[in-house]
Amino acid sequence: MRGISSGVYYRRIIAAGSGGSVIDCVFCRIIARQTAADIEYEDAHVMAFKDIYPKAPVHVLIVPKRHIASIAELTDDDAELIGRCFLVARRLGETKGFADKGYRVSVNTGPEGGQVVYHVHFHFTAGRQRGHGA
Ligand code: AMP
Ligand code: ZN
Numbered sequence: 001m002r003g004i005s006s007g008v009y010y011r012r013i014i015a016a017g018s019g020g021s022v023i024d025c026v027f028c029r030i031i032a033r034q035t036a037a038d039i040e041y042e043d044a045h046v047m048a049f050k051d052i053y054p055k056a057p058v059h060v061l062i063v064p065k066r067h068i069a070s071i072a073e074l075t076d077d078d079a080e081l082i083g084r085c086f087l088v089a090r091r092l093g094e095t096k097g098f099a100d101k102g103y104r105v106s107v108n109t110g111p112e113g114g115q116v117v118y119h120v121h122f123h124f125t126a127g128r129q130r131g132h133g134a
Helices: 026-031 076-095
Strands: 012-016 021-024 039-042 046-050 058-064 104-106 122-126
Touching: 021 026, 026 046, 026 058, 039 076, 046 076, 058 076, 076 122
Parallel strands: none
Antiparallel strands: 012 021, 039 046, 046 058, 058 122, 104 122
């Protein structure tokens, strides 16, 4: 498996049980504490951790704990969970002192949207921006 540093991320089937399979997803592994991350926030539904390659002075990824590949895969059942992610963004804005100064919450979707990791995540960026986003 090539590292993400190559700019390419592969999902890998690691187990095939009785009629199902488990996708090896880097963010699911962080949520399961199988891969280390600098966790900023966690509750029963959402986790937030520092981006390993920050594009701004503050760069935190907010992820639903349930695996959803991308915005393109969302269903009505995901509405509350996605709303919770935005509430965590608000909380991060407050706890990190950016509630008034402001911050960006962004989502890359699909190949032309720049998505590399196929587990829905919200980029929370704040401070001096370094070429992140339009
Ligand atoms: P995207 O292009 O929206 O899919 O963004 C994926 C983000 O995940 C990038 O900003 C990466 O730097 C970040 N990333 C990938 N692997 C990890 C990891 N193990 N821990 C923290 N951030 C990661
Ligand atoms: Zn996942």
